[in-house]
Amino acid sequence: MSKDNEILEEFTSKEYEHGWSVNYEADEAAVGLNEDIIKWISAKKEEPSWLLEWRLKAFRTWQEMAEPDWANVTYPKIDFDKLRYYSAPKQSNKPKNLNEVDPELLAIYERLGISLNEQKRLQGIAVDAVLDSVSVATTFKGTLSKLGIIFCSFSEAVKEHPELVKKYLGSVVPMTDNYYAALNSAVFSDGSFCYIPKGVRCPMELSTYFRINAANTGQFERTLIVAEEESYVSYLEGCTAPQRDENQLHAAVVEIYAAAHAEVKYSTVQNWFPGDKNGKGGIYNFVTKRGICAGDHSKISWTQVETGSAVTWKYPSCILKGDYSIGEFYSVAVTNNYQQADTGTKMIHIGKNTKSRIVSKGISAGKSQNSYRGQVQVMKRADNARNFSQCDSLLMGDRCGAHTFPYIDINNPSAKVEHEATTSKIGEDQIFYCNQRGIATEDAVALIVNGYAKEVLNQLPMEFAVEAQKLLALTLEGSVG
């Protein structure tokens, strides 16, 4: 046991790798939240009046809503009047290509290991990098536009494709959906917009990289992905934040619209600053992600690797409206120290012959709390709906908790729904087996944990899987016993 503790100790003392911050000149909104701030943000972004109206409407709705308290997490109340809702790196002119982007900003991404230049040359991933509130650079735009694919920052989309934004904004996550979605609708600053036209298979992975740099700033980005009929896109999202003593708020909204026969694959590797080992600081990650399989035979697949954030509150969901549509959710959530994660998914079966699959793997260590909260709902007309859910929890350390709250609501007799969950620690017999074959305990644990998470990691696109595995390795190697 003492060995275990030692190893655990070593792990818990590991510092957050992306905890640095950079001083750059920033354009910021005043601290606080009121209609004037919203108007200021909207004016700053030169938005059309309909969008301002939309924001104000969301703000008024938000004012009447109460902060949700049902999640299995505890944190001090957020004072929304003490936050800054907009912060942008100062740039004299909008850059047309990477060469014009402020080298200092690019250096930030370089340090994160996302070299935009390099990516452009080598990996063939189109990246939209978002720093604090605004998108700083988008790569590969030209290549994509030849195929008719629109991939740009949200504010650009508002200017250049207002008809698309107007049509789909808030169509999957209405502004009244929940407290944080309403807040985001009111103050969202930027984000990514992606449109795949009919019959196009996006030739490369699209990627957004989010980073919060400024202190006392909330990041509220919005991602909207529209996949027209028979199109395909794989979308990646990554996040980091500097190490600060105070908590920061990240309240994003992601909306996915999939038309008939379209397929969208959305992968996240979330590595916001989790707070130090005494639970100080860290990001509050309150995110609303939802996709709608609007057309028949459409498919939305969420894959997430959650390793960061002090408090996570995130339920990527699928509304399976089209007949024969498919929703998938694969998740690995790792919590350590004082991290709290309440995450899971919602699968709403509306169409006939719809299928969904949930695989959730929780790993809790230190004094952290890890909850799976999911809902599988089969509506009355959803004949022959099929769901399989598996939620496993792995506990490492005797001060952490793992919880499961699955809601299963079936209104149709032809539904086949299965749910299974297990909670356990790594078996002594498993470790012994490895030891016998000359594998050190530490390596054995890494082996077992990797095997445990493999089902989910396998779902990640190649490029991301590498990063995710590195992250997991960093979190888990030599960490557990």
Next chain:
Amino acid sequence: MSTLTKQDTFSPLLEAATDNFNEQRTLGKESFLSQGLPAVKEEEYKFTQISRKLEKEISDFQSAKPIELTKELVDQSIYEGFEGNVLVFNNGYFISELSDLPEGVEISSISKKEDLNIGSIAKPEKDAFAALNLASFQDGAFISVPKKTQITAPILLLSFFKANSGQVVQPRIWIESGDFAEVTFIEQSVLLGEETVFANKVVEIKGGLNTKINYYRLQNEGRLFIEVSNIETDIHQDSQFSAVTISLSGNMVRNNLNLNILGSNSVGNMYGIYLLNGKTHVDNHTNVDHTVPHAESNELYKGILTDHSRGVFNGKIFVRQDAQKTNAFQQNNNILLSENAVINTKPQLEIWADDVKCSHGCTTGQLDEEALFYLQARGIDKMQAKGLLLYAFAGEVLEHIETESFQAYCTNLVQERLGSKF
């Protein structure tokens, strides 16, 4: 929080006469008033709109008085094949004259008991209805099985309900057993008359060391019965507690079954079947609280739903930080047979200890078409084949009833209901 008007409907009940339990009644009343009836969105009563149901169906929120009861009626009502002792309850009041008291067990009316710490196991702050019962229960029984006493014959708790100058019946039963004691209880209820009755029942069971307690329930009171029951058990070291709940009919039934495992090397079992038709609504909420290391709990609930019925299952396993080496298993399987039947299930695990083995499984589905075809191919008609398969599905739970006569009786009822009796 519900509106004050709804609380007001209960005010005639809350002005209960003074007796030995004044202190506890005040506690219960305060707790009830602060909680209020479960509101529409209250998590624990989300799918069971009991407040609305009561508002609609119950007109006279007064405690029902005892009715006239004859020995013949009692004898007729006892389920066929029963051998053992019978305790008779008349609208919640314990009637010792009609009962057949087992030897070696102390049994009396609960209201005559002094210095009994009721509400210490089924705590009023946990549930509004437990609080209401504590504040205003009418009567019930105090049952104490002394140390080293093994009662081999089961004790039947036979309750009669009838709306009689009031529609609310609130019985309360306290069961305690000394170390090394063994006892089996079977609960059976009979609803008389043509008016809806609301029963709000609380049973507190306090086990000793190395005790074995079985608590079986048959719920088959028909369309006019609305019930909320809170059954809570404390078990200590080396003990075993098994509960089997068979729900066959009722209007709206809510069973809160809580088990607190307070001593290691103990086993807690909870089994249940709900076969629902018509508009019956049955909600089983179970909670197993593992507070100590080296204990085990098993849970299996199975449901078959047809017509407009609704089943709710919420199973919670709570493993505290100290409860290392816990093994907890939970399973809930459902079959929906009609378009309008609904099942809401939430198997829940809350684990705070790391060296545990906990799992839960939950399925909802249909009969295997191939199995059906196999039977049909062997000359069994479709209806019978269906019944046979359904019985095979539900039968697993019945096996856990140790009292043979009760098992046979329930098997018979289940087979009749499923059409698998030839």
